[in-house]
Amino acid sequence: MASVSVQTKSVRKLKVGHIAAHLVLGGFGLVLFYPLIFMILSGFFTSDEFQTTVLGILPIPKEPTLWNYRILFYGSTDTSVRVYILNSLFRTLYSTFFAVLTSFLAGYAFARLKFKGKDGLFLSLLATQMIPGTIALIPTYLQYARWPYAGGNDIFTGGTGLLDTWWVYLLGGPAINIMGMFLVKQSLEKVPYELDEAAKMDGAGTLRVIFQVLLPLQLPIMAFIAITTALGTWNDFITPFFYTNSDHLQTLPSAITRLTSAAKGGYSSPNYPIIITLGLGTTLPALLIFFFFQKYIVQGLANTGIKG
Amino acid sequence: MERAVSARVKQTKLKRFLVRHRDALIATAILGPMIFWWMIVSGFPTLFGFVLGFFDWVGIQAHPKFIWFDNYVRFFHDPLYYNALLRSIWMGALVSGVTLLAGFGAALLMNMPLFGKGIYRSVWYIPAVTSTVATTQIFNIFLDPTNGVINNILKSMGHQPIIWQFSVPWSVFWIVVYSVWKGVGGAALIWLAGLQSVDVTLYEAAEIDGANRRQKLRYVTIPGLKPIATYIVITSLIGAIQIYEQVMFITGGGPYSQTEVLVFRIYRDAFWDFNLGMAGTSSLIMAVIVFVATAAYYRRTTKSDRSDTIPIKMKGRK
Numbered sequence: 001m002a003s004v005s006v007q008t009k010s011v012r013k014l015k016v017g018h019i020a021a022h023l024v025l026g027g028f029g030l031v032l033f034y035p036l037i038f039m040i041l042s043g044f045f046t047s048d049e050f051q052t053t054v055l056g057i058l059p060i061p062k063e064p065t066l067w068n069y070r071i072l073f074y075g076s077t078d079t080s081v082r083v084y085i086l087n088s089l090f091r092t093l094y095s096t097f098f099a100v101l102t103s104f105l106a107g108y109a110f111a112r113l114k115f116k117g118k119d120g121l122f123l124s125l126l127a128t129q130m131i132p133g134t135i136a137l138i139p140t141y142l143q144y145a146r147w148p149y150a151g152g153n154d155i156f157t158g159g160t161g162l163l164d165t166w167w168v169y170l171l172g173g174p175a176i177n178i179m180g181m182f183l184v185k186q187s188l189e190k191v192p193y194e195l196d197e198a199a200k201m202d203g204a205g206t207l208r209v210i211f212q213v214l215l216p217l218q219l220p221i222m223a224f225i226a227i228t229t230a231l232g233t234w235n236d237f238i239t240p241f242f243y244t245n246s247d248h249l250q251t252l253p254s255a256i257t258r259l260t261s262a263a264k265g266g267y268s269s270p271n272y273p274i275i276i277t278l279g280l281g282t283t284l285p286a287l288l289i290f291f292f293f294q295k296y297i298v299q300g301l302a303n304t305g306i307k308g
Numbered sequence: 309m310e311r312a313v314s315a316r317v318k319q320t321k322l323k324r325f326l327v328r329h330r331d332a333l334i335a336t337a338i339l340g341p342m343i344f345w346w347m348i349v350s351g352f353p354t355l356f357g358f359v360l361g362f363f364d365w366v367g368i369q370a371h372p373k374f375i376w377f378d379n380y381v382r383f384f385h386d387p388l389y390y391n392a393l394l395r396s397i398w399m400g401a402l403v404s405g406v407t408l409l410a411g412f413g414a415a416l417l418m419n420m421p422l423f424g425k426g427i428y429r430s431v432w433y434i435p436a437v438t439s440t441v442a443t444t445q446i447f448n449i450f451l452d453p454t455n456g457v458i459n460n461i462l463k464s465m466g467h468q469p470i471i472w473q474f475s476v477p478w479s480v481f482w483i484v485v486y487s488v489w490k491g492v493g494g495a496a497l498i499w500l501a502g503l504q505s506v507d508v509t510l511y512e513a514a515e516i517d518g519a520n521r522r523q524k525l526r527y528v529t530i531p532g533l534k535p536i537a538t539y540i541v542i543t544s545l546i547g548a549i550q551i552y553e554q555v556m557f558i559t560g561g562g563p564y565s566q567t568e569v570l571v572f573r574i575y576r577d578a579f580w581d582f583n584l585g586m587a588g589t590s591s592l593i594m595a596v597i598v599f600v601a602t603a604a605y606y607r608r609t610t611k612s613d614r615s616d617t618i619p620i621k622m623k624g625r626k
Contacts, residue, residue: 279442
């Protein structure tokens with residue numbers, strides 16, 4: 001009798017705990033999601049209405065229009081949105097392609113090949129990861145400006161160099177992706193070397209071993225590298241904002257940056273509806289990438305080499 | 309005849325060389341071009357940035373002047389700079405502290421066998437994938453002095469509207485709120501990974517010994533999270549010290565440079581005031597702080613197996 005009552009008590013306690021957990025996670029989850037809801041709703045305003053409406057918790061337009069969303073897909077007279085989107089897409093695909101390629105090949109070299117000075121080289125590459133990227137911003141600017149024989153330069157000075165050209169986006173890609181290299185090396189070392197041996201016994205060449213035996217096993221970690229790189233590049237506003245100037249080179253985030261008060265200076269009131277439109281254009285693809293590949297993100301975060 | 313023989317000998321020598329150094333050759337073919345290119349686009353600018361700190365160089369056109377440590381002397385005497393550094397440190401500590409605690413609480417709840425766990429995980433993580441530029445603008449709409457959402461709500465409740473941008477504590481408050489909003493999901497996911505890696509048998513043993521839920525948390529979960537806690541604390545601190553986008557877009561460093569953090573200071577110096585020497589100096593000081601923190605982390609983890617060290621990812625490195 002007593003034992004039964006104890007059991008019901010514990011079950012009820014569990015239920016109460018669950019409900020409380022649901023309330024906390026759901027409530028705070030709503031709060032976290034709220035700015036995005038606000039954004040999506042604001043997209044249905046015309047710009048005049050948005051400036052005259054007294055904004056409440058949820059902006060409900062009196063006459064909802066699809067005008068902003070149409071701008072997002074077809075562009076308008078004062079913003080060449082389609083160009084921004086294409087630039088963003090190009091940059092993202094380009095960086096992601098190179099990140100995946102370089103991190104896989106470099107990871108393979110460090111995990112499977114034996115050569116002199118391997119450990120030293122690996123550690124020194126890792127050490128460079130500790131230096132914050134901010135320090136290279138200005139020198140990179142100077143480097144682009146003074147690139148020999150580019151943009152009207154003689155050997156070092158004279159013209160604008162590579163600033164404000166496509167080269168700004170093309171240069172960084174082929175370099176080594178150190179973080180990705182580390183992750184690939186980690187997971188390749190867990191693959192037994194006997195697998196390579198067996199494939200070689202069956203007459204596979206080195207390339208075939210790399211691409212048909214090892215690569216398929218690394219797909220989850222490659223997906224993680226691809227997604228994080230893609231999101232990072234897609235949301236990156238610094239490169240275009242600092243190193244380019246012309247309209248046809250802007251990406252979505254940098255186009256927004258130019259419209260903000262941070263770029264315009266002072267307390268000028270920015271044109272929020274256009275900003276929101278472009279902001280949606282930036283956020284929605286990122287959300288789509290996230291929803292389709294969230295499994296890999298969670299896996300990747302969970303498998304960063306943590307042993308309990 | 310002789311020539312043919314020597315050619316054959318040469319060929320075999322070459323073959324032997326290729327076979328003997330096969331791995332090294334393949335590695336050179338793979339890593340050589342990558343590292344060479346990385347040196348040009350990343351290694352060289354970094355070194356150059358360190359060197360710049362020892363020069364007085366205002367503007368792109370004037371000649372740089374070598375001035376030893378004068379920039380560093382100025383850095384520690386000019387309140388504009390050392391206050392920005394101190395602000396970076398305490399704001400970073402505040403942001404990462406709040407983010408980690410909130411994330412830990414969320415992870416504990418997400419670890420329960422709830423219905424729809426996956427949905428919560430995604431919703432909490434969503435802010436992390438959004439673009440900083442876009443979402444800070446939404447926060448600016450909330451904080452707008454004349455037609456901001458929060459001020460409209462205050463007005464409807466009969467309060468005076470607050471001009472957030474004119475008040476230092478409020479500006480800091482909103483920067484912290486934004487940073488936590490963006491970071492809490494990622495923190496929760498990493499904590500969750502740690503929670504799920506704690507050995508289940510330990511919990512069973514604790515249960516047999518009659519431990520209640522709080523004691524299990526205190527004596528099993530928290531000690532089991534030690535390795536991941538070191539990692540997440542260091543990385544989030546390193547990330548939070550380098551916060552600047554929030555400051556740039558939400559307060560612009562205002563009022564009167566009172567919310568400027570060091571990385572934002574570097575941007576102002578480099579791209580607005582063209583004070584390249586000071587920007588290099590600030591960068592180097594920032595780099596030293598981050599480097600020391602990271603090195604300390606790696607030192608701590610060398611006691612365990614080196615291959616289990618979790619690599620630290622930096623902001624701003626592509």
